[in-house]
Amino acid sequence: MKYINSTPLKDGYRMPGEFESHDGCWMLWPERTDNWRDGAKPAQKAFTAVAKAIARFEKLTMGVSASQFTHARHRLPPQIRVVEMSYNDSWIRDCGPTCVVNEGGDVRGVDWDFNAWGGLTGGLYFPWDLDNLVAQKVCDIEDMDAYKAPMVLEGGSIHTDGQGTLLTTEECLLNPNRNPSMSKKDIEDVLKRYLNVCKIIWLPKGIYMDETDGHVDNICCFARPGEVILSWTDDTSDPQYSRSLAAKEILENTDDARGRKLKIHLLHQPDPVLITRDESEGVDTVEGTLPRLPGDRLAASYVNFYIANYGIVMPVFEDTHDKAAVEKMKKIFPEREIIPVPAREILLGGGNIHCITQQIPKRIKT
Numbered sequence: 001m002k003y004i005n006s007t008p009l010k011d012g013y014r015m016p017g018e019f020e021s022h023d024g025c026w027m028l029w030p031e032r033t034d035n036w037r038d039g040a041k042p043a044q045k046a047f048t049a050v051a052k053a054i055a056r057f058e059k060l061t062m063g064v065s066a067s068q069f070t071h072a073r074h075r076l077p078p079q080i081r082v083v084e085m086s087y088n089d090s091w092i093r094d095c096g097p098t099c100v101v102n103e104g105g106d107v108r109g110v111d112w113d114f115n116a117w118g119g120l121t122g123g124l125y126f127p128w129d130l131d132n133l134v135a136q137k138v139c140d141i142e143d144m145d146a147y148k149a150p151m152v153l154e155g156g157s158i159h160t161d162g163q164g165t166l167l168t169t170e171e172c173l174l175n176p177n178r179n180p181s182m183s184k185k186d187i188e189d190v191l192k193r194y195l196n197v198c199k200i201i202w203l204p205k206g207i208y209m210d211e212t213d214g215h216v217d218n219i220c221c222f223a224r225p226g227e228v229i230l231s232w233t234d235d236t237s238d239p240q241y242s243r244s245l246a247a248k249e250i251l252e253n254t255d256d257a258r259g260r261k262l263k264i265h266l267l268h269q270p271d272p273v274l275i276t277r278d279e280s281e282g283v284d285t286v287e288g289t290l291p292r293l294p295g296d297r298l299a300a301s302y303v304n305f306y307i308a309n310y311g312i313v314m315p316v317f318e319d320t321h322d323k324a325a326v327e328k329m330k331k332i333f334p335e336r337e338i339i340p341v342p343a344r345e346i347l348l349g350g351g352n353i354h355c356i357t358q359q360i361p362k363r364i365k366t
């Protein structure tokens with residue numbers, strides 16, 4: 001791969017919606033014991049279930065460290081490609097490349113700076129130097145050239161409809177722990193040049209207690225152009241209520257890039273998910289890593305799902321709202337098979353299914 005000294009906007013490349021066709025998907029095997037409890041074994045089981053579900057619909061590649069290679073290869077079925085890679089943790093949505101496509105069916109990567117969700121002011125672990133190389137490594141293996149974008153950004157903090165509209169949150173993108181020297185206008189300018197979007201919809205905040213500073217992929221996403229799914233609660237006393245209401249009001253009063261009014265699907269959240277003492281005690285304490293304390297609320301949301309070719313892999317939590325969430329997703333996506341995967345172990349690490357996956361759009365080979 002090579003870095004291209006231009007921008008996707010100049011070259012006619014755009015970020016497609018996740019619902020467009022994929023060549024495949026990448027994940028990174030969980031391992032670090034200061035984030036994943038009990039030696040990361042329960043998380044590895046959950047990641048394996050996600051990987052197997054996605055592999056039913058598209059090619060799945062798992063990056064694995066040298067020390068875990070044999071174990072992961074043994075756990076994962078043969079149709080999953082396992083490649084050795086070094087990285088700091090498993091959040092490839094955030095440290096992997098954002099892919100852009102052109103009319104001819106070529107795919108390139110956008111490589112953002114990564115600072116572990118806030119660097120030395122609120123970042124979630126130190127160091128993050130290996131994560132910062134993941135986008136480049138994926139582009140090399142996938143044989144994609146790339147653009148180096150001039151700002152800190154995680155893939156989970158943006159969603160597009162592939163038709164010029166981008167969704168994000170002020171809580172995350174305007175947080176001074178990402179790009180302190182950039183104004184809102186500077187940030188919009190980079191998003192427009194590197195993703196080829198022309199309309200940016202700023203939601204104020206993400207999910208309550210989300211350690212990413214409110215990534216949009218946990219609260220709202222596009223089902224298809226003109227339609228969004230918003231994490232919701234009817235409980236007006238829940239701290240999430242005002243956040244979801246503020247997002248809904250913005251979405252109701254904003255047109256997309258093509259001048260459409262958005263159709264909004266509300267997906268009711270699970271009851272609050274709290275870390276148990278046992279779960280907390282299973283995590284190694286390391287200075288510089290966000291501690292996992294008993295009673296802390298996790299940022300649980302059904303919106304953090306992955307859209308695969310003809311399928312949806314969505315998190316469920318053994319919660320009374322699971323059934324209704326799955327039924328609603330079937331209605332929103334009648335053209336796709338909905339696969340619910342128990343995701344508490346992923347949530348305990350600070351994110352969910354969307355955060356641990358990164359799609360590679362379909363490439364038309366010439």
Ligand code: KQY
Nearest residue numbers: 091124156349350351355
């Ligand atoms: O995208 C995400 N939700 C990543 C969360 C990182 C958690 C690190 N403990």
